[in-house]
Amino acid sequence: MRSAYSYFYFSKKQKWLYLTKLKFGYIYYLKKRWNLVDGTWEDYGIESFENILEKRKINQFTDLPIVTHFFYELGSYWLNEKVTQASILAIDLEYQEHDWKDVYSDDVDKKENNFKIDFRLIKSPNFEDYKKNIEQIIFEIRLGKYYQCNYTDSYVYKTNGAKVDFEKIFLRKKSMLSGHAQYSYIPFPDPRDDRCYFSNSPETLFVIKKNELNYELQSIPIKGTVKLKDFGNDIALAKYDLKNCSKNQAELFMIADLVRNDLNKIEDGLAKIVKKKMFFKVPLILHQASLITLKLSGENNLLKIMKALFPGGSITGAPKKSSFMHLKKLEKMRWRGFYCGSTLLHFKEIKSCSINIRTLEYFPRKNRCTFYAGGGITMLSKAKEEYREMELKQLSLIGLWRRDTK
Numbered sequence: 001m002r003s004a005y006s007y008f009y010f011s012k013k014q015k016w017l018y019l020t021k022l023k024f025g026y027i028y029y030l031k032k033r034w035n036l037v038d039g040t041w042e043d044y045g046i047e048s049f050e051n052i053l054e055k056r057k058i059n060q061f062t063d064l065p066i067v068t069h070f071f072y073e074l075g076s077y078w079l080n081e082k083v084t085q086a087s088i089l090a091i092d093l094e095y096q097e098h099d100w101k102d103v104y105s106d107d108v109d110k111k112e113n114n115f116k117i118d119f120r121l122i123k124s125p126n127f128e129d130y131k132k133n134i135e136q137i138i139f140e141i142r143l144g145k146y147y148q149c150n151y152t153d154s155y156v157y158k159t160n161g162a163k164v165d166f167e168k169i170f171l172r173k174k175s176m177l178s179g180h181a182q183y184s185y186i187p188f189p190d191p192r193d194d195r196c197y198f199s200n201s202p203e204t205l206f207v208i209k210k211n212e213l214n215y216e217l218q219s220i221p222i223k224g225t226v227k228l229k230d231f232g233n234d235i236a237l238a239k240y241d242l243k244n245c246s247k248n249q250a251e252l253f254m255i256a257d258l259v260r261n262d263l264n265k266i267e268d269g270l271a272k273i274v275k276k277k278m279f280f281k282v283p284l285i286l287h288q289a290s291l292i293t294l295k296l297s298g299e300n301n302l303l304k305i306m307k308a309l310f311p312g313g314s315i316t317g318a319p320k321k322s323s324f325m326h327l328k329k330l331e332k333m334r335w336r337g338f339y340c341g342s343t344l345l346h347f348k349e350i351k352s353c354s355i356n357i358r359t360l361e362y363f364p365r366k367n368r369c370t371f372y373a374g375g376g377i378t379m380l381s382k383a384k385e386e387y388r389e390m391e392l393k394q395l396s397l398i399g400l401w402r403r404d405t406k
Helices: 046-055 072-078 106-112 127-142 163-172 235-243 246-263 302-309 320-330 383-398
Strands: 005-010 015-028 033-035 040-042 062-070 090-102 119-123 148-159 180-186 195-201 204-210 215-220 222-227 272-282 285-296 342-348 350-355 359-363 368-377
Touching (some): 005 090, 015 046, 046 090, 072 320, 127 148, 127 320, 127 383, 148 246, 148 320, 148 383, 163 180, 163 195, 180 350, 195 350, 204 302, 215 246, 222 235, 222 246, 222 383, 235 272, 235 285, 246 272, 285 383, 302 342, 359 383, 368 383
Antiparallel strands (some): 005 015, 005 180, 015 033, 015 090, 033 040, 062 342, 180 195, 195 359, 204 215, 272 285, 342 350
16 A cells, blocks of 8 residues: 655754654645545645645644645746646645654664665756856846846656665765755555655745744745865855855845745734844755744734745745746746745644755656756856856755765
8 A cells, every 4th residue: 555654854853753644635736636545536626725724823733743745836826827737736744643763873874885876867957058048047137037046957867776775865864964854755646656755955934933922933045055075174164155255145135135025925014134144054065044034923824824935035036926937938847846845844833844955856666866956046147156056956965865976
């Protein structure tokens, strides 16, 4: 019996939250949904999903964990852009059982010495095509169509790895895990389409915390990435480089302002940029980010919050709708799907939503996987540097599974 399950990494506990045994589970399309529990199609589309989100208040305490994967194309729908009937828009799961699992150290992995997956690259971004698109984006910025956009592409591999190998390696790579590391296995109507969604994301779309008087929502958009190896793994030198890069600073401040404006759609005028610039380390690289907060009343619901924030400004651009529309024309992928969508864990007091960057979509029946990566493009962007950053992000993720990647 093929059944969905999920894992979420908690760095403070250094444990995985393992979720299994569905109470309900649906894959939502525009006009229908696939019931993961009884394996049937139902005539409930995305409007039904919106009604469910509207009923989920932020002051509700949930005894059973709910996992919601918001796919990038749902952003198209919410921005009044066309979506196809075949596009997955969301996956909504409520689990009946949970357990905490230990994260094995990398030393255990070395002792067993059996965990290595071979990847054969069958598709990657062509630099000349990439350069033309970057030049087109800069041209459109000069015309005033938008100020910044986040251009992405994909890397497709054939692999000899089995599902159990991908899982085992991901779940034990403690030194390589980011703050929002998560994994879901989802069975589809056709077993050949079953897929595993891995994300080693460091980026927070929002997290909601309860304080004495009300609730506080925090959003932490990322803009600015450097490879620590280029600075001899000296974090102070890497920070200095990020701080003094005018391109990264302009990009970060633009997106922080966009996110503040998005938050003000929830509670008008109450959003604040608390930290304009902050830094944090993830595997192999150092990121630059901002912290924006918003005071919330408990009666706010998840539909209102998601419609205001999703898709995240850091993976679309500014202004959001204009950059979103132009990216659809430039990107050769049919869809981003899980990548650049968001994943929300709603369990007891936890209400945490990541942006699904650093993702792997793996089809176990087809021995095929796709890595995605991208970066923000501004007037100051240089194609070679942006292409290198995209490669770096992809290698940062693939390094989880392929030990010979440096």
